[in-house]
Every structure is written in structure tokens, then in C-alpha cells.
Amino acid sequence: MKLTEEEIKETPLKDEDSQAEVKEEKKESKKEKKDKYKETITKLEEEKKKLEEDYKNLKNEYLKAYAELENTKKRLKEEAIKDRKYASQKVVGELINPVDMLQMIVNMPAPSPEVQNYVIGFQMITNQLVDILKAEGLAPIVANVGDEFDPRVMQVVDTAYEEDKKENTILAIKQAGYMYKDRVLRPVMVLVNKKIEEKKEEAKAESEENIVS
Template structure:
């Protein structure tokens, strides 16, 4: 230890208050930093990204929490796909049957044309042109609505009664017809793009 005399002045802070010389800093060392080593253990610091990566690679894949979280994620994806498909299906259905209400309102027009043609028996020759005109109007009307997917239900006298597209409004007994066959078509039925819009009202034969 080197003692300073009363006449000596510390040079560049080399001495402390008791006259002891400060140790010189070694090259590469920074003041205020201390490396501490306890036995063979060394402290390791990781960034947040490194911790997440370590968790994913080493810990989570085999733990129950990860498996449960993965199952929840897969269920959420499946539910999301199901909702998406349902919305697309509903949207397609809406587009497909967008004109259903309008076409349903037009059915009474067809009914009145059918009634007019059903009561043409016994008319004189002067009225035949009128009947022809009504029939042509009905055909043009049917062609127009057919372009939008509206078609008449198959219902003719002698055909078998089909509860899927026919509605029985009464029964009759006719020997020339078989049991459960259509004896009379009271009102024509219609389907819109394969979906029943209105069943055909018929009289059914019961032999």
C-alpha cells in the first residue's frame, strides 16, 4: 500500500481519502459490472421470443394443457367452417327462391284462366276465337313463369294419387277408375325449382 504525504495531491483520482491507490481497470472490463458464479451454476437469460419457442418445442407438445388448447382450437375451426357453409347454403336458398312470393301471388291468375277454359263447352262459333285467345294467353303466361322455375304438378284423371304433391278434397266412386286414382282435378298445383309451392287439389276415387 502506498501512503500519500501531506504535500502530495491525488492525481486523476488515483488515491482514495486514506491515501490508498485505486486498482487499475483491466482492458475490456467496464466499471459497475460484476460477473457472479455460484459453484457450477451459471445464470442464463432468454428473450421472450426464445422462451415461447422453447415452450413450443420442448414443453407444450406433450403437456395436457397444450393438447386441450389444440382440441379447442380445432373445434373452433370446425364450428367456423360449419357456420360458413350454413350461411352460404342459406344465401343460395334465398337467391334460388327469391321470387317465390311473387309467383305465388300470380297463381290465382292461372286459376282464373283455367276456369275460363273449363267452361267453354257448348259455345257457338262466334266465341271460339275468344276461347283460342284465352288459351294462348294461358300458354304465354305459363311459358313466362316457367322461365323462373315454376311448373305445374303432374295431375291428370286416372293417375295415382300422390300425397306428396296432391291434396284430396273429396272422394267419388267411379267404376272405370281404380282405387286411389284421381277422378277430377279441382285446382292445379305448382312446384318452384323442385320445391312444392302449392299441391294440386283433386277428387280421389274409392272403389
């Protein structure tokens, strides 16, 4: 069957259109692949960034937890050392007053030779107790009449004023004080030299504070 002239003319055109369509399809296919590749790369980069952030956060949390653990271990160790160091403080503190009373008794003059024999025995016991307490870390606070008042180791029980004495100095020691290792176990109770005017001003200030509160 012979083709007409018109059919012959149209046939090459159809082939050309077909080829153009194929080329266009290939072009679109390449573009889609390229777009998918770019999309995949973008997703992977986002996932990488997220993983890096998660890793950074986990690392920070780990370092924080590790630091807290080390601080806790250090604190517990220090507390254990401190507890061992001051383990006897309560017992030593409770024995101070009885030992003070014993020392006062044995230093009093005996009314008779018979009582004096008992006093000697009590003196020996008192000395033994004092030696035991010293071995545990007890030490008397050195304070003498005429010394300047030291609020770190002393406590004022009353004040008086003597013109021939310096102000803020000790006029009398009412009760001995003791240190337990590096702690004040009981402050020295003292009478301090202070002018009456200053005492009145202090009393007035305390009264005003009480009214305000």
C-alpha cells in the same frame, strides 16, 4: 508451555472429531444439493406436464372453434345459394291463382264477336304471364283421371266410389297443381276413388283420436 500427557492424548482426538464433523457436513451438504436438484427436476417435470395439457386443451379448443367456423361458413353459403335459388317463390306463388282465373276466363266461349276480340287479347297476355312464370321455374304437375293418387304432389279434397275404377285412383281433378323448381308450390286437388266402408272406418278412427286427445 508443555502439554501434559493427557492433553497430548486428547489433542489428536479433537482433530479427528473435527474432521469427522467436516466430513459429515460435506455429506449433508451434498445430500441437500441432491435433494434440491431432485425437487427442481420434479417441479420442472410437473410444469412441463401442465404446459403439455394446457397446449392440448388449447389445441382442441382451436380445432373445435375452427370446425364451427367452417360449418358456419358452409351453412351460410348453402343458405345464400338456397335464397338465390328460391328468391322468386313468393311472387310466383301469389300469381298462380290470378293466372288460373285468367286461363278459365279466356277458355270460356265468348258471347259475341266483339267480346271474342277482347278474349284474344287477354289470351295473349295470359300466355305471356305463363311464359314468364315458367322461366322463373314454375311447372304444372302432370296428373290425369285414372292415375294413382300420389300424396307427394296431390291432396284429396273428397272421395267417391266407382266399382269399375281401381281404388286409390283419381276420379276428377278439382284444381291444377304446380311445382316451383324442385318444390311443390301447390298440390293437385283431386277426387279419389275409395270404398264407403273405408271412409266410415277412417271417420271412426279420426273421431276416436279426437276423443282421446
